Amino acid sequence: MSGHESTYKPGNAFTKWLDSRLPIIRLASDSFIDFPTPKNLNYWYTFGGILAICLAIQIITGVILAMHYTPDVTQAFASVERIMRDVPFGWLMRNIHTVGASMFFLAVYIHMFRGLYYGSHKAPREVLWLLGCVIFFLMIATAFLGYMLPWGQMSLHGANVIVNLFGAIPLVGESIKAWLLGGPSIGNQTLQRFFSLHYLLPFMIAGVVILHIWALHVPGNGNPEGVEVKDVEKDTVPFHPYYTVKDGFAIVVFLIIFAVLVFYLPNVLGHADNYIEANPLITPSHIVPEWYMLPFYAILRAITFDIGPIQAKLLGVIAMFASIGVLFLLPWLDTSKVKSMRYRPVARQFFFAFVAAGLMLGWCGASNPDDPVFPSLKGADAIVVEFTDPDGTKGTVTFKEKREIDAYEAGDAFQEQKIAEGATGVTLGTQTAKTFTFLHLAQILTGFYFAYFLIILPLLGLRETPKDEPESIHKAVLAGKRGSAAAATE
Amino acid sequence: MTIFRTLAAGLGALALTLSAQAAGGAKHAHAPDDGWPFAGPVGQLEMDSVQRGYQVYREVCSSCHGMDLLSYRNLGEKGGPYYDPAYPNANDNPMVKAFAASDEILDPIPNDAGDHDYRPARTSDPFRTPYANKQAARAANGGALPPDLSVITKARGDGADGSGASYVFSLLSGYPDSDEISTRTGDDGLNVNYLRFNEEHLHGTLVQPAGQYYNPYFSGDTGAQWDGDPRHVPEGGFLAMAPQLIEGRVEYIDGTEASVEQMAYDVAQFLQWAGDPKQEQRKALGLPSILYLLLLAILLWFSYHRIWRNVDH
Ligand code: HEM
Numbered sequence: 001m002s003g004h005e006s007t008y009k010p011g012n013a014f015t016k017w018l019d020s021r022l023p024i025i026r027l028a029s030d031s032f033i034d035f036p037t038p039k040n041l042n043y044w045y046t047f048g049g050i051l052a053i054c055l056a057i058q059i060i061t062g063v064i065l066a067m068h069y070t071p072d073v074t075q076a077f078a079s080v081e082r083i084m085r086d087v088p089f090g091w092l093m094r095n096i097h098t099v100g101a102s103m104f105f106l107a108v109y110i111h112m113f114r115g116l117y118y119g120s121h122k123a124p125r126e127v128l129w130l131l132g133c134v135i136f137f138l139m140i141a142t143a144f145l146g147y148m149l150p151w152g153q154m155s156l157h158g159a160n161v162i163v164n165l166f167g168a169i170p171l172v173g174e175s176i177k178a179w180l181l182g183g184p185s186i187g188n189q190t191l192q193r194f195f196s197l198h199y200l201l202p203f204m205i206a207g208v209v210i211l212h213i214w215a216l217h218v219p220g221n222g223n224p225e226g227v228e229v230k231d232v233e234k235d236t237v238p239f240h241p242y243y244t245v246k247d248g249f250a251i252v253v254f255l256i257i258f259a260v261l262v263f264y265l266p267n268v269l270g271h272a273d274n275y276i277e278a279n280p281l282i283t284p285s286h287i288v289p290e291w292y293m294l295p296f297y298a299i300l301r302a303i304t305f306d307i308g309p310i311q312a313k314l315l316g317v318i319a320m321f322a323s324i325g326v327l328f329l330l331p332w333l334d335t336s337k338v339k340s341m342r343y344r345p346v347a348r349q350f351f352f353a354f355v356a357a358g359l360m361l362g363w364c365g366a367s368n369p370d371d372p373v374f375p376s377l378k379g380a381d382a383i384v385v386e387f388t389d390p391d392g393t394k395g396t397v398t399f400k401e402k403r404e405i406d407a408y409e410a411g412d413a414f415q416e417q418k419i420a421e422g423a424t425g426v427t428l429g430t431q432t433a434k435t436f437t438f439l440h441l442a443q444i445l446t447g448f449y450f451a452y453f454l455i456i457l458p459l460l461g462l463r464e465t466p467k468d469e470p471e472s473i474h475k476a477v478l479a480g481k482r483g484s485a486a487a488a489t490e
Numbered sequence: 491m492t493i494f495r496t497l498a499a500g501l502g503a504l505a506l507t508l509s510a511q512a513a514g515g516a517k518h519a520h521a522p523d524d525g526w527p528f529a530g531p532v533g534q535l536e537m538d539s540v541q542r543g544y545q546v547y548r549e550v551c552s553s554c555h556g557m558d559l560l561s562y563r564n565l566g567e568k569g570g571p572y573y574d575p576a577y578p579n580a581n582d583n584p585m586v587k588a589f590a591a592s593d594e595i596l597d598p599i600p601n602d603a604g605d606h607d608y609r610p611a612r613t614s615d616p617f618r619t620p621y622a623n624k625q626a627a628r629a630a631n632g633g634a635l636p637p638d639l640s641v642i643t644k645a646r647g648d649g650a651d652g653s654g655a656s657y658v659f660s661l662l663s664g665y666p667d668s669d670e671i672s673t674r675t676g677d678d679g680l681n682v683n684y685l686r687f688n689e690e691h692l693h694g695t696l697v698q699p700a701g702q703y704y705n706p707y708f709s710g711d712t713g714a715q716w717d718g719d720p721r722h723v724p725e726g727g728f729l730a731m732a733p734q735l736i737e738g739r740v741e742y743i744d745g746t747e748a749s750v751e752q753m754a755y756d757v758a759q760f761l762q763w764a765g766d767p768k769q770e771q772r773k774a775l776g777l778p779s780i781l782y783l784l785l786l787a788i789l790l791w792f793s794y795h796r797i798w799r800n801v802d803h
Contacts, residue, residue: 039803081559081641084768091768092775096628232676241797249790256783263776264531266650275645285709381721402693408719477802 004220004232020212031217036236037243038223040477044118046151046250047111047223053251055209056105059202061097065090071195073188076151077277079255095266096258101143102269103258105292108136116330117351119224119339126331128215133134133327138205140293140324145198147290148191152274155285159194160186165300168314186280225476226340227469234474292478294365299323299449301369303440319446326453333453335461343467347460354452357445364442372435379433380404383411387423398431516709517725519647520661522755526652530760531773535629535763537643540571542742543760546753548589549740551639554631554731556619559640562763563613569770581613593618611636632701634730643758655762660707663754665733671698677681687724694718702728 008029010016019026053211068080083090112132115121121129143483144162163186166176167295182189212466229235237243261268269291273284289297303316326333341348372378384400397414401407411428418426470476510630521529529534544565547557566580570751579581588699590611597609611618619637628635637645666685674757676682683698697715698704704712710727713720742748765770772790 041802078559084766085559085564091766091772205545237801238803242801245790245794245797249787249794250781252787252790256780256787259776259780262771263779265649265651266772267644268651270649271656272645272647272649275641383720402718404721405693408721428528428720481802 004030004034007029010328031213031239032244035220035239036229036232037219037221037239038221038229038235038473039237039242040225040473040480041243041246041377042224043246043250044110046247047107047114048053048216049247050107050251050254051111052209053254053320054100054107055202055205055225057100058097058104059206061093061100062199062202064093064198065097069195071192073151073191073278076149076191080150092262095242095262098262098270099266099440100292101146102292103254103261106137107141108139109256109292112136112327113355116354118222118224119334119336119341122334122336123331123341124219125215125222128212128219130330131212131215133324135205135208135212136326136327137328138201138208140206141289142198143292145194145201148320149198150193150274151278153276153282153284154271154287155276156186156276156278157283158289158311159190161287162289165313165317165320168311168317169434171312181239188315195231200474222339223473224340224342225473226338226343226471227471227473227476228304230472231474235472265269273352276355277407287368291362292367293364296320296323296365298361298365298442299446301365301404302439302484304439304443319450323446323449325449330453330457335459336457336464336466338466338469340469343469344460344464345467346464347457350452350456350460353448357448357452361442361445364438364445367438369442370437372437373441374436378435380407381433382431382433383407384429385411385415385418385426386429387415387426389416390422390424499537514713515723515725516727517660517664517706519653519657519707521652521656522659522751526655526759526762528655528759528769529652531776533568534770536758537571538744539756539759540763541760542744542752543756543758543763544571545743546735546740547639547756547760550734550753551757552618553620554627555637555639556621557617557640557764558619558638559616561614561616562586562611564764564767566588566613567767569763569767571760583613586613590615602748606624632730635732639761639764641765643762652762654765655758657707658761659754661759662703662733662757663751665703665705685724687718691719691722692721692724696724699728702730703732704728729761 002307006026008026010019010025015025018024065083068079068083068090070076080094083094085091087093115129115132144159148159163177163180166180167173169176178184180190181187182193214257271288271290288294297320300316300320303319304312305315306312307315336344336347338344341351380400385398385399386394386396390392399411399412399414401410415426415428470479494686521636527533527539529711541703547555563580563586564570564771566577566583566586567573569797570580572583572585572589573580574583580586588611593611594608595611595615597607599606601607621630624635634646642760643654643658645654646657647655671683671686672686673681685696685698687694687696696712697717702723704726705728706724708727709731710729712724712727715728716723735757737750738748739753740748744754766772
């Protein structure tokens, strides 16, 4: 890999011989030992290393699970339980793999927000960012495929919801659906192809990660100050031991949280319905994806209106894919020359609002869209009596008395009176009070999500007055030192 | 930067709480008054209770519910209710052998004439199933399928430790008392059972459909059977399982008094074990693993400070 002069010197006859034939030790040494790395990277920059560990963990545990798993609709559910019960340490492998998927996404989200905050997507690192987006997309696909394998109720019905979305695409939708499922509906053939692809994709991720790191090592790391390395002597330190030890510390802290979940709360991030064996005839009352997909699910469900000839369902699908697709355009949407938000006072505030919007979209995705966001602000539902008079005229009367019980009693008395009068089809029901629901919240947040990328970032880059950037990493570090020393003596 | 930090911490915390989905309209299940002995990082199953729970399962539940994922040998394996260090191989454990031998099962392997015989179960056999197939199970239960109970404690609740056992406990001990249920003769001359609610908002009568039993912890919808303010319907739903645990339904071998709560507690704890027989091993390995990682983190922290001590950063 390029970017800096190679400093590797083969130490003995064998390494000399190898170096002139396959300089692999040189490559490793230049990439992970001597690689000049800015000295001001903070802990947000340790998540790349954490992600590499996550990928390795998923692959190792996954390969072991695959030795015992049976991709057959009549046996898949029981085979996963067999792994937990009868395979030595099978419970450990399975818990690590399941919790690991969540930890992987937790890390990737932090890693991506880090990039957004420090402008890691800007020149000269656009390709690096794009490769990251490809990895993220492959991760979502892999997790979706993998969630099918335990063959629980959520596996089946969650996959059904997602695959049905493709049916909304005009002309080719139905064919795509049949092609994904391997038939008209989810069956054994679907489980088998999902298993095959779930095994394949992580290795494709691994391939893209290699490109990702290559693309990192051409321009070198960015850093929290957003200014490029000017003087390798003053601005950088060799990767090893400086960052191996710092990353190592962060990885172990991350693994502690991981271990708490694996050993004490293995099911807390999952859904109980997935411990009910899949049954196509019974649909769970509340289908929700795994937590890490909830924001995208909320965007999908937020579109409940048609625009021109395009139906709401298709628009929802487009919005969901666009919410990931827009990340690929970010390097060109963000017009600011200043990388780090440390020096972008206005953009910084919007960034925090964006993070909050992402979290709240997750909350919307987990909630029933018709439920009130603030139940205490919701007014009382009204009582409605519907009836058909003996002469055939239909009518409805609404009761909105202030005290709930009064409304009900008035409605009840009216209902009896109508029955006594010989009216038919008399029913007493409710009319839900208008209130601010999760659907409304999700619509606002979806609007903000897209506005952030398509309007706010492009405009701010042109109009915002950034603060003065430091001259160099070295100077920024010294200034920071002086600042904190001054604060300490105050 | 602190905001950024707080937000990231919030991301993790939110992710955790988000996954705790609210169940549709049912009363929130509760743990027994003194909590579960197995709860928490060092909690352990109370094996006497798990043994009593197995007795309740054998004598009551097993006539309708199978447990396909369990075999008799599991009872005597490490972490199981009849584990005995004198018999590291559970198949030699006399208790386990006796339990197996007292159940007759249809041999899955045909005899020399090609027929399947009944024979006493062996320790390696899965638990005896009450019905030959799902159709037979439905036919015997008014169309409802008694679910397999092997993983029921993982299939209910919100994934938190013990929430599934709390559900089973609440459900089985949560049916209304028989004196809360009245009977009247309906318009068609048939008897209907109903419950009266006299709370401030919850005011009206709930009719129990024939063959269905009201339980506030069961997730369902009571709206259609409710005569009262439709804005306040009773929590819970109707299920096809009649109250099974009646005072003194089993006579415990160890002499414990068989109150409804006691039986519900015991069988819930038995099912908690059955749903995750390796839970004790799992928790036991947790502490050393985390301590090891903590130690490693401390070492790395000091190495980090030592390595970086001469570098401004
Ligand atoms: C399997 C998943 C991934 C792995 C293993 C991985 C690995 C890494 C590693 C080791 C680094 C260098 C250390 C660091 O700066 O944190 C890095 C940097 C980076 N990653 Fe990733 N990454 C993954 C996913 C992603 C995704 C999904 C994105 C964004 C969409 C992304 C964007 C970036 C960017 C922009 C950098 C450069 C940061 C800088 O130096 O300023 N990565 N990645």
